[in-house]
Amino acid sequence: MDIHDLVIRDKEIVALADVFLNPESQSQIQQLIREYKYVDELTKYNLPVNNKVLLQGSSGCGKTTTAKAIAHALGKKILILNLSNIVCSRIGETSQNIKLVFDKAGRDKSVLFLDEFDQIGKAREDSDKDVGEMRRLVNTIIQLMDYYPKDAVLICATNHPEIIDSALMRRFQLHIDFEMPNQETLDSYYDQLLSAFPEELRNIKRVYGISFAEAKDYVNTEVKSLLIKNLEKEKV
Secondary structure, X not given: OOXXXXXXXXXXXXXXXXXXOOHHHHHHHHHHHHHHHOXXXXXXXXOOOOOEEEEEEOOOOOHHHXXXXXXXXXXXXXXXXXXXXXXXXXXXXXXXXXXXXXXXXXXXXXXXXXXOHHHOOEOHHHXXXXXXXXXXXXXXXXXXXXXXOOOOEEEEEEOOHHXXXXXXXXXXXXXXXXXXXXXXXXXHHHHHHXXXXXXXXXXXXXXXXXXXXXXXXXXXXXXXXXXXXXXXXXXX
């Protein structure tokens, strides 16, 4: 399979300042960025730069956006794994596809982003069928992670860290948690989203207890409804 079929083309640029994170996660990511800024100085003391990061937690809370922001902050191109094309009926082909993407990211010194990592890194002892093949797939990923170039970055994301193989989990130097946003954080996010629209379209009822992705969809739907109502009034 061609490498272009194995990655998703996404050229969206995201700044770290536009990512809503809790203070601890923000601190972890800032530390990661600073390590690359001072990589030469760290190398003098044989201090390795962290380059394997696991983003774990609730769906729709910014894991993909954060991966893009890290890539932008590091000045690196991001390669996003196309999981639907990677996974084949034969585990051997899946392993080969994953290796192609890892090799490409390593050569280009890119950020490689693997979303839904639990789908290909599920615990070997928990697979109810094809245990041997799943074990071989996980072993392949372990080897690829072990030999992943230090000047490239691997970021994986999962909503279910509890089902990922423990040997894979140990290979991530950073584990960054993503939780459902509280009311204060959502208000800040609503303010940012609504700032793109005229004043007359910002007066919407705010909903809480939802993810960032759900909040964005909700805002877009409500603003569209207001805009259409205003347009229809003008025609009367």
